[in-house]
Amino acid sequence: MLGDQISTDQNATDRPWLNSDAEPLIRIRGVTKKFGEFVAVNNVDLDIHQGELFCLLGGSGCGKTTLLRMLAGFEVPTSGQILIDGNDMSDVPPYERPTNMMFQNYALFPHMSVEKNIAFGLQQDKLPKDEIEDRIHAILKLVELQDYKKRKPQQLSGGQRQRVALARALVKEPKLLLLDEPLGALDKKLREQTQFELANIQDQVGITFVVVTHDQEEAMTLSTRIAVMDKGEFIQIGSPTEIYEFPENRFVADFIGSANILEGQIVEDSADHVQVLTDIGELNIEHSQPVQKGAQVWVALRPEKIHLSAEAPSEPQPNQSKGIVEDIGYLGNSSIYKIRLESGRIIDVTAPNQIRPKSRSHGITWEDTVYLTWDPSSVMLLNK
Numbered sequence: 001m002l003g004d005q006i007s008t009d010q011n012a013t014d015r016p017w018l019n020s021d022a023e024p025l026i027r028i029r030g031v032t033k034k035f036g037e038f039v040a041v042n043n044v045d046l047d048i049h050q051g052e053l054f055c056l057l058g059g060s061g062c063g064k065t066t067l068l069r070m071l072a073g074f075e076v077p078t079s080g081q082i083l084i085d086g087n088d089m090s091d092v093p094p095y096e097r098p099t100n101m102m103f104q105n106y107a108l109f110p111h112m113s114v115e116k117n118i119a120f121g122l123q124q125d126k127l128p129k130d131e132i133e134d135r136i137h138a139i140l141k142l143v144e145l146q147d148y149k150k151r152k153p154q155q156l157s158g159g160q161r162q163r164v165a166l167a168r169a170l171v172k173e174p175k176l177l178l179l180d181e182p183l184g185a186l187d188k189k190l191r192e193q194t195q196f197e198l199a200n201i202q203d204q205v206g207i208t209f210v211v212v213t214h215d216q217e218e219a220m221t222l223s224t225r226i227a228v229m230d231k232g233e234f235i236q237i238g239s240p241t242e243i244y245e246f247p248e249n250r251f252v253a254d255f256i257g258s259a260n261i262l263e264g265q266i267v268e269d270s271a272d273h274v275q276v277l278t279d280i281g282e283l284n285i286e287h288s289q290p291v292q293k294g295a296q297v298w299v300a301l302r303p304e305k306i307h308l309s310a311e312a313p314s315e316p317q318p319n320q321s322k323g324i325v326e327d328i329g330y331l332g333n334s335s336i337y338k339i340r341l342e343s344g345r346i347i348d349v350t351a352p353n354q355i356r357p358k359s360r361s362h363g364i365t366w367e368d369t370v371y372l373t374w375d376p377s378s379v380m381l382l383n384k
């Protein structure tokens with residue numbers, strides 16, 4: 001249903017989870033993991049399809065690594081079932097699973113060269129020498145480390161080490177690669193660049209990736225789909241656009257990006273819009289789901305979807321408000337404005353800095369009276 005609302009720039013083969021006949025590569029059925037009395041993963045269900053780059057996203061301690069380790073076979077579910085490629089994994093040890101795991105700290109052998117680190121697993125599997133050489137050649141090319149094959153890990157940068165770890169995991173040609181915070185050891189700039197690299201490599205090899213991350217931007221950049229986790233449960237599963245533009249609850253609206261969240265009551269429910277009374281007045285919201293008059297709801301309005309102006313709108317429009325600039329955060333490419341409305345409520349608005357100011361004092365500034373407007377389709381209506 002959500003899929004219908006989003007422009008489908010990709011076809012169904014790119015989005016196999018929309019096709020109910022497609023056999024998923026991974027089936028997680030009612031999986032729970034307890035450590036003593038503590039429930040780390042609580043009765044989760046999930047299908048992941050061949051070729052996906054699927055992210056498990058959530059704050060520290062929400063159960064991401066535990067779930068990943070159950071897929072790898074390093075942890076045994078307390079209850080529930082995991083199937084990979086149609087086979088029940090209950091009695092299958094890690095080394096017999098069609099999976100490989102890339103650990104958070106990369107776990108490279110410090111005394112071995114890049115080449116030997118990558119060859120290690122293949123030698124363990126007793127692959128013919130020629131094949132090992134061919135595979136290493138191809139994988140070094142893929143991760144662009146041909147010129148570094150004789151180096152030891154400590155002679156490499158953080159980004160290069162990350163690529164060795166990736167190469168070592170991919171060279172075994174698993175059906176499923178599990179990556180725990182793969183970019184966690186890199187600094188911000190390198191991490192952003194590496195996100196694209198990782199997604200490109202995944203696309204080229206076509207191997208299904210399940211990536212654990214606590215970084216929402218990383219999840220948004222990398223994924224075909226994201227499962228947002230909290231306290232061992234899935235709060236929402238969807239594509240980056242669905243998660244960002246159509247959050248199902250306040251937790252997701254607030255966790256992914258930022259949002260002004262207001263409590264309200266449905267006062268009118270007509271065919272094309274819903275009228276919600278909040279402490280900043282009545283909002284007119286495009287109709288997107290069945291609602292009940294009188295029901296308590298929440299609305300979320302993203303800061304970048306609000307238009308800020310020093311001039312009052314020329315025509316009256318339903319979604320507008322007036323306030324005073326209380327604070328400004330200058331980020332260079334954009335600014336965050338904190339606007340105090342007449343009700344006392346503070347609303348965050350972000351605006352791109354498209355034009356370089358002619359002087360240092362320019363445009364909207366502290367204490368100015370400003371007008372906020374937004375489109376009825378920009379307001380997200382949440383039931384919980």
Ligand SMILES: Nc1ncnc2c1ncn2[C@@H]1O[C@H](COP(=O)(O)OP(=O)(O)O)[C@@H](O)[C@H]1O
Pocket residue numbers: 035038040058059060061062063064065066067
């Ligand atoms: N072996 C273990 N024994 C006891 N508690 C554990 C064990 N592994 C993880 N936990 C607990 O389970 C919760 C989830 O851990 P984890 O899956 O590592 O979280 P995340 O990767 O999302 O940060 C945490 O509270 C953690 O302390």
Ligand SMILES: [Mg+2]
Pocket residue numbers: 064065066212
């Ligand atoms: Mg973890």
